[in-house]
Amino acid sequence: MDDHASVIVMLNNTWFGSELAPETQERLAKLGTVQEFEADEIILHEGEEAIEMGILISGRLALRQMVPERGPVTILSVEPGDIFGWSAILAATKAQSTVVATEPSKALVIEGATLRAALKEDHALAASLYPRVLSAVGRRLRATRLQLLDLFAR
Amino acid sequence: MITNPVASPTAVARQWFLARSDLDALIQALRKAGRTVIGPTVRDGAIVNDEIQSAADLPAGVRDEQSAGQYRLAERADERVFGYTVGPTPWKRFTFPPILPIATAHRSGSFGFEQPKTVAPQLAFLGVRACEIAALGMQDRVFLGSPFTDEDFRARRKAALIVAVQCTTSSSTCFCSSMGTGPEVRTGYDILLTEIDEGFVIQAGSPAGAAIVAHLPTRQPTHAETGAAVDVVEAVRTQIGETLPIAGIDQRLKRQLDNPRWGVVAERCVECGNCTMSCPTCFCTSVTERSDMEGRISVTERLWDSCFDINFAKVAGGDFRARPRDRYRQWLTHKFSSWMDQFGSFGCVGCGRCITWCPVRIDVREELQAIAPVIQPIERPVAVEPVAASPGSYSIARLxxxxxxxxxxxxxxxxxxxxxxxxxxxxxxxxxxxxxxxxxxxxxxxxxxxxxxxxxxxxxxxxxxxxxxxxxxxxxxxxxxGTFWPIEDAYGRHAMVVAGGVGLAPLRGLVEALVANRDRFESVSLYYGSRTPEDQLFSDDLVAWSASKAIDVAVTVDRAGPEWKGRVGVVTTLFDMMSCDCSKITAFVVGPERMMQASVQSLISKGVPTERINVSLERHMECGIGLCGHCQTGPYFVCKDGPVFRLSELGDLYAREGI
Structure with missing residues (x-):
């Protein structure tokens, strides 16, 4: 089990966590737990209730969606420093994709309901966290648009 | 056109000396010749140009202190009367009046329009500086240089006698030497004064000027006096220096129409129009009508206008320059770019009035250098002479x-x-x-x-x-x-190669050169994106480069099946989360145009300088040597001047639709 201080160090080494206020890092470290996943371990199945948000510390996760007659298609990989399951911030919802570790991975995982309650009650936490989440989501949106363009197609 | 008196700068013109105590004789001689003398005088805390009666009206012992948004008068330690630079009044006020009746219309009894006859006053302008003579010349070209002329201006200009004064001091706002208009008066005057300790060294530049000088109590100047007159101008030139790199700025500005700095400066600009009103070359006007209550007689007046006015470009259907940034861009690009196309010179003389009289301290020199900085010429090693250069001639190779x-x-x-x-x-x-x-x-x-x-x-x-x-x-x-990758640009820096799809092909030789010279670079990295894992080029090389540890290799694909354990996402996701001192990156980017555009945007947002981002353009080419014209992109032929360009060379041409 990683202690509190080492979790903060881990957060500080991530793209997502490094620009959060120290109090926010502190709070997230308290709210979450560090979890480790083996290669090929499925963290969340598409269609299941998505109840956690995570910050990937190391390793790699793949987000896959099942396409009939084509099988699972990887639409995005989550790299260290990025977040996954961010929609749990808004409400408990069905997972839109399967999350699988493609290599041994470690993440700080925060239970969605706990995080939502903390954000509602602690405005400083919300003011610090939301811009970072929006930045991650915006980056992913821009990348998705480029994927839609199928730039390398003839 | 007005034929300005021309004094050859090379000929040694005859010179006289006039004591300061005798300066009034010049003013009275001008008045006696039937001229109203307009000269510098102190009013409302500034030195303005207005009618003067005698030398007593001149600002003796006064100097000015000017900087961006600042103008103050102070005392001099001596009694010099021209010991300051330019005030807020441009001479155009007297050749191109701020308000001018241009027609009278009547519908009482008869119906018609009448144009008033210009009665140009016989004026003498006393104290005209080199930059201001250049400004008068610019307005000559605007008003008299096309088939449609301004006859009111012609008459006023012709009736004005120019008594020029060499600048013996400068302000921090002066940049005439950058614009090539000063500080030395070389031409365009009737009489020229250079103020030294005891008085003035005088030259005549025209018969009219010589006739006036002949009536003055002058004597031959001593060698010391003529030497002092030369030295004082040279000293001012040194003081001013060449602070604005002006060569080529007209072309550089054309490539910066979308520069974000237009928005930044527009947030500061309050659009007061001071810059245009105090500018000695601005010539825009509007026409307004004044009528009696019954509409029987109306007078049409021409008024100075400003392109900063919110209605300046308005038409019934809308406004062509609705945003402040549009209006600022219009002003600056006209002065330093399109004026050149229209009239063959810049529309700025470097007098600095727009800087001094800007209430929010916008300095046009700073803006120009921020928006259209000088692009250092690319020093590339000379390319090898091509084989079979002419179209139709080929050298044979075997597969x-x-x-x-x-x-x-x-x-x-x-x-x-x-x-x-x-x-x-x-x-x-x-x-x-x-x-x-x-x-x-x-x-x-x-x-x-x-x-x-x-x-x-x-x-x-x-x-x-x-x-x-x-x-x-x-x-x-x-x-x-064509051109090649400027690998030397990355010496001592982070060399970053970004490739998409088949774009890795023109980069493979570069990657090999970077790896072979690894010690010369702070780091070497390759970011490569392709559509699927099966579309990756040079898979053996990618493995070998990764294994060599000389280069960090990151690959990604746009889509993949479950057997792919690598990254999935567009190539920009490989470095979107990168953290480093990005100003030390030299990037080399090739791929589909839209992918390069996204990569370039990401690199710029991280602080990679545009002169350190190199792209290779793909264009239709038939000849490869700049003769067929197919690949023309702005001022370049991509085949000959490219395909490798620094982004700073391309400016707004890059990724612009329809170019």
């Missing part, structure tokens, strides 16, 4: 081997070719031809000891025919052509 890279991309290894091809540089290309097929440009993807590799995606007739060749086949080559 040694063929390697299928992906489903539609093939690498041809050529040998038995002219040694000059081996001296090419990564980034260059060759024109490749087969009998009965049009030649196509193909990047050289590798230089080997005895040949070169060409990596070809089969997309057209020639490329498909090339991809289907077998070892032993022969092809025609012209090249190596």
């Amino acid at each position: 040694a081997s063929v390697r299928e890279e992906t489903g539609d991309t093939t690498t041809l290894s050529l040998t038995d070719l002219d040694p000059a091809f081996l001296s090419g540089r990564p980034g260059q290309f060759v024109m490749v031809a087969l009998p009965a097929f049009p030649a196509v440009p193909i990047s050289i993807s590798r230089f080997r000891a005895n040949g070169i590799d060409l990596t070809i995606r089969a997309v057209g007739a020639t490329s498909t025919a090339l991809a289907n060749l077998h070892p032993g086949a022969k092809v025609g080559l012209r090249g190596p052509l």
Whole structure:
């Protein structure tokens, strides 16, 4: 089990966590737990209730969606420093994709309901966290648009 | 056009000395000649140009202190009367009045329009500086240089006698030496005064000026006095320096129409129009009507207007320059770019009034350098002389081997070719031809000891025919052509290669050169994106480069099945989360145009300087040597001036639709 201080160090080494206020890092470290996943371990199945948000510390996760007659298609990989399951911030919802570790991975995982309650009650936490989440989501949106363009197609 | 009095700068013109105590004799001689004398005088805390009666009206012992948004008068330690620079009044006020009746219309009794006759006052302008003479000349070209002329201006200009004064001091706002208009008065005057300790060294520049000087109590100047007159102007030139690199700015500005700085400066600008009103060259006007209550007689007046006015470009359907940034851009680009196209010179003389009288301290020099900085010329090693340079002439090479890279991309290894091809540089290309097929440009993807590799995606007739060749086949080559990757630009820096799809081909030679010279770079990294894992080029090389530890290799694909354990996402996701001192990156980017655009935007947002971002453009080419015109992009032929460009060279041309 990683202690509190080492979790903060881990957060500080991530793209997502490094620009959060120290109090926010502190709070997230308290709210979450560090979890480790083996290669090929499925963290969340598409269609299941998505109840956690995570910050990937190391390793790699793949987000896959099942396409009939084509099988699972990887639409995005989550790299260290990025977040996954961010929609749990808004409400408990069905997972839109399967999350699988493609290599041994470690993440700080925060239970969605706990995080939502903390954000509602602690405005400083919300003011610090939301811009970072929006930045991650915006980056992913821009990348998705480029994927839609199928730039390398003839 | 007005024929300005011309004094040759090379001829030694006759000079006289006039004591300061006798200066009033000049003013009275001008008045006696029937002229109203307009000269500098102190009013409302500034030195303005207005009618003066005698030398007592001049600002003796007064100096000015000017900087951006600042103008103050102070005392001098001496009694000099021209010991300051330019005040807020441009001389155009007297040749191009702020308000001028241009027609009277009446409908009482008869119906008609009448144009008033200009009665140009006989004026003498006393104290005109070099930059201001240049400004009068610019307005000559505007008002008198086309088939449609302003006869009121012509009459007023012709009736004005110019008594110029050499600048003996300067302000921090002066930049005439950058604009080539001063500080030395060389031409365009009737009488020229240079103020020294005891009085004035005088020259006449026209018969009218000489006639006035003949009535003055002058004497021959001493050598010391003429020497002092030369030295004082030279000292001012040194004081001012050349603070604004002006050469080529008209062209540089044309490439910066979308620069975000327009928005930044527009947030500061309050659009008061002070810059245009105090400018000695601005000539825009509007026409207004004044009528009696019954509409029987109306007077049409022309008024100075400003392109900063919110209604300046308004039409019934809307406003062509609705945003402040549009209006600021209009003003600056007119002064320093399109004025050159219209009138053959810049529309600025460097007097600095727009800087001094800007209430929010916008300094046009700073804005110009921020928006259109000087692009350091690219010092590239000289490219090898191409073989078979003229279209239709080809050097023959033999195909040694063929390697299928992906489903539609093939690498041809050529040998038995002219040694000059081996001296090419990564980034260059060759024109490749087969009998009965049009030649196509193909990047050289590798230089080997005895040949070169060409990596070809089969997309057209020639490329498909090339991809289907077998070892032993022969092809025609012209090249190596075009510019190459400026690898020296990355010495001591982070060398970052960004490739998309088949764009890795023109970069492979660069990557190999970076790896071979690894010690010269702070770091070397390759970010490569392709559509699927199966579309990756040079898979063996990617593995070998990763294993070598000399280069950090990160690859990603746009989509993949579950068997792919690597990254999935567009290539920009590889460095979107990168953290480093990005100002120390030198980037080399090739891929589909939209992918390059996204990569470039990401790099710029991280702080990579545009002069350190290199891109290779793909354009339609028929000749490869700048003759056929197909690949023209702005001022460049991509085949000859590119295909490798620094982003700063391309400016707004890059990724602009329709260029």
